[in-house]
Amino acid sequence: MYLKLKKSYFDVLDRFTPFLIIMTIVSFIIGSYFALYGSPPDYIQGDSMRIMYVHVPSAWWALMSYSVLAVSCTIWFITRNPFFNLIAKSIAPIGAVFTLIALVTGSIWGKPTWGVWWVWDARLTSMLLLFFLYLAYIFLWQAISNKDLASKISAALAMIGFINVPIIKFSVDWWNTLHQPASISKLSSPSIDESMLIPLFIMAFASLCFLITMFSVRLRIEFIESRISRLRQKIYD
Amino acid sequence: MKPLYDLINRDLKIAFFTSSNFLFTASFFILIVVLIPFIFGSDSEQLRIIFKGIIWISISLSILLTLERIFYSDYEDGSLDLILQRYESLEIIICAKYIAHWVINCLPLIVILPFLSLLFQLTFSDIFPILINLVIGSMGMVFVATFVSALTLGAKRTIFLKGIILIPLLVPFIIFGVDPHSWPILIALSMMSFVISIYASAYGLRLYGE
Amino acid sequence: MGGYGFYVWSSYIIFFVTISYVFIVNLMKLNEKKKKLINLEKHSDQSS
Amino acid sequence: MKKLSINELKCFRGENLVLNRISAEIKEGETFVIKGSNGSGKTTLLRVLSSLIKNYSGTIMYEDRDIKEDYKFYQKFNFIGQKNALKENLSVSKNFKLWEIIYGKKTDVNLLLQKYNLNTLIDKDISSLSDGQKKCISLLKLKLCSVPIWYLDEPFVFLDSENRSILTDEIKSHNHRGGIALITTNTELDYKSDGEITL
Incomplete structure (x- = not known):
């Protein structure tokens, strides 16, 4: 099974990359302005609310990346088109980075709000487990030297991990209701003021642009790598 | 049923011939449990609370430490090839592994648990719910460990990688296992992981047969 | 920032430093691979 | 045919x-x-x-x-691969016991080893044997079933x-x-x- 994608498709990606980079930078600047100065502080949490504008988008895109990963692995299982494996392989590190950012900013937000750096809150705990799922996927690619085998195995594990995500979420919620003292305030507030939605959405958009940029760059790296290995084979045969 | 019996017999024989037999796992548990009072002090009230956690920690550890014995040791010396060519049905090979592995590594803990609980001044009525959860939960954990082992056969000998893959998958079992009233969920979870495990392990073995 | 300045700034700095690090590393890797590919293509043209 | x-x-x-x-x-x-x-x-x-x-x-x-x-x-058929299917920390006779289970046939190990002048090895651990001896014993799997x-x-x-x-x-x-x-x-x-x- 050869990668049936022409080089020209990836040249299109190459041409779009500068545009994406500019869009990312501009929307991050606008978003940061709104997030840090252009919006009022929350009337309960005060200025620590501003951490949410980087924390929440990271958590969203971390979860979305895992869904993309698992869905593309599933499609790969059905169609056996290696392109979907490349998608999964290139999005995994970005998702892991977003998960890490969500974890770190979450615990920074926790310090002024809860008074401690880490609470065994259901969301934080399941995010931590998600991070391990990402790590397992990435390490598996490195541990198996036969790339064809690695793609099959990691796709299977990504799918099993995807089945496991709701189970982990459910079990951690269950565990949390048993052990958590009720005094700690939850992350989600019932209603978000419109003035907070604007910076949140701009930052989310900027992070998404960043994700797409990184994704296209990594996709190109993977594609070039597979071309290199095929060329090497041609030369040494 | 003959192939199933044969394969279980073979695994049990290997366990008895080598040092990895029942005595080994049982003494491993006893050692971990004995370490605990040195850390937390001899206050029996506190120890009684911790005891349940120790049991689950030690069973997860034993599942993790013996992970490579499920398929990897057979794969490494070539016995897996022999088994795969002599037995037509992968599912029987996998089921035999479940039973043999559970009997060797989890059954000793369950058997000695009532005696160990005497050290912590627990009565049988205290220990009975833990025991039921332990039986169901350890079976589910063995199912998960089997497919992780089957899928990572081609990876280099890295117990850390296998641990990173395995531990997040074991978390739900530990959460529901520790709660004495959630045994129905534990049964559902174990049955689900049985179904997934049969498919995933067969997939893994088929890949490495190649 | 009402006493929360340290937390807010540190989280923003962590966020931006991390993503620009990831960005630069991957861009450098892409350029390196591109060079490698061009070299190899030259090599295969010569050999064929 | x-x-x-x-x-x-x-x-x-x-x-x-x-x-x-x-x-x-x-x-x-x-x-x-x-x-x-x-x-x-x-x-x-x-x-x-x-x-x-x-x-x-x-x-x-x-x-x-x-x-x-x-x-x-x-x-x-009987496929003897390059890996020997021998458990390193077990003796020769115990390895034969494991093979007998897989092949589903009992044999007299002593007699078999005697025939090929390997009977001195019967109680030795596999890890102490040379590569050639391991290969010989591995090839004796051919005698465990008639195919x-x-x-x-x-x-x-x-x-x-x-x-x-x-x-x-x-x-x-x-x-x-x-x-x-x-x-x-x-x-x-x-x-x-x-x-x-x-x-």
Whole structure:
């Protein structure tokens, strides 16, 4: 099974990359302005609310990346088109980075709000487990030297991990209701003021642009790598 | 049923011939449990609370430490090839592994648990719910460990990688296992992981047969 | 920032430093691979 | 006529085409040698023929039945791979006990080892044996079941001249009984084979 994608498709990606980079930078600047100065502080949490504008988008895109990963692995299982494996392989590190950012900013937000750096809150705990799922996927690619085998195995594990995500979420919620003292305030507030939605959405958009940029760059790296290995084979045969 | 019996017999024989037999796992548990009072002090009230956690920690550890014995040791010396060519049905090979592995590594803990609980001044009525959860939960954990082992056969000998893959998958079992009233969920979870495990392990073995 | 300045700034700095690090590393890797590919293509043209 | 016929066999490993249109016909009582440089797919061919690899195109027929449809085919061959299937920390006799379970047949291990002058090894641990001794013991698996087809992957590696001739005699007598033998090797055989498959 050869990668049936022409080089020209990836040249299109190459041409779009500068545009994406500019869009990312501009929307991050606008978003940061709104997030840090252009919006009022929350009337309960005060200025620590501003951490949410980087924390929440990271958590969203971390979860979305895992869904993309698992869905593309599933499609790969059905169609056996290696392109979907490349998608999964290139999005995994970005998702892991977003998960890490969500974890770190979450615990920074926790310090002024809860008074401690880490609470065994259901969301934080399941995010931590998600991070391990990402790590397992990435390490598996490195541990198996036969790339064809690695793609099959990691796709299977990504799918099993995807089945496991709701189970982990459910079990951690269950565990949390048993052990958590009720005094700690939850992350989600019932209603978000419109003035907070604007910076949140701009930052989310900027992070998404960043994700797409990184994704296209990594996709190109993977594609070039597979071309290199095929060329090497041609030369040494 | 003959192939199933044969394969279980073979695994049990290997366990008895080598040092990895029942005595080994049982003494491993006893050692971990004995370490605990040195850390937390001899206050029996506190120890009684911790005891349940120790049991689950030690069973997860034993599942993790013996992970490579499920398929990897057979794969490494070539016995897996022999088994795969002599037995037509992968599912029987996998089921035999479940039973043999559970009997060797989890059954000793369950058997000695009532005696160990005497050290912590627990009565049988205290220990009975833990025991039921332990039986169901350890079976589910063995199912998960089997497919992780089957899928990572081609990876280099890295117990850390296998641990990173395995531990997040074991978390739900530990959460529901520790709660004495959630045994129905534990049964559902174990049955689900049985179904997934049969498919995933067969997939893994088929890949490495190649 | 009402006493929360340290937390807010540190989280923003962590966020931006991390993503620009990831960005630069991957861009450098892409350029390196591109060079490698061009070299190899030259090599295969010569050999064929 | 019991013959093993391979027809237009093709097998991919990942993106590489390892076996390209292999055809051969091996009649009963014949020994075939599979030749090829390192990494040319000799072991892959044997694994395909012993249906460990099921993902191939082309047909393999034995006794005029496709081996994919013959669910009893696994009782008709014995594949001795390059790995010895020996547990390093167990003694020879205990390893034989494990093999007996897998092959489903009891044998007198003492007698078997005596026949090949290996009876001094019976209580030794595998880890203390040399590579040649391990190979000899691994090849004794052929004696644990009587099957018409033998697949031997590099059987002569590590063997000294005495054991080579013993193995050659064994293969010859297997052929006399009407058995088929397929051997991969890098070196020349001591006698002329009935045919070759070159990869």
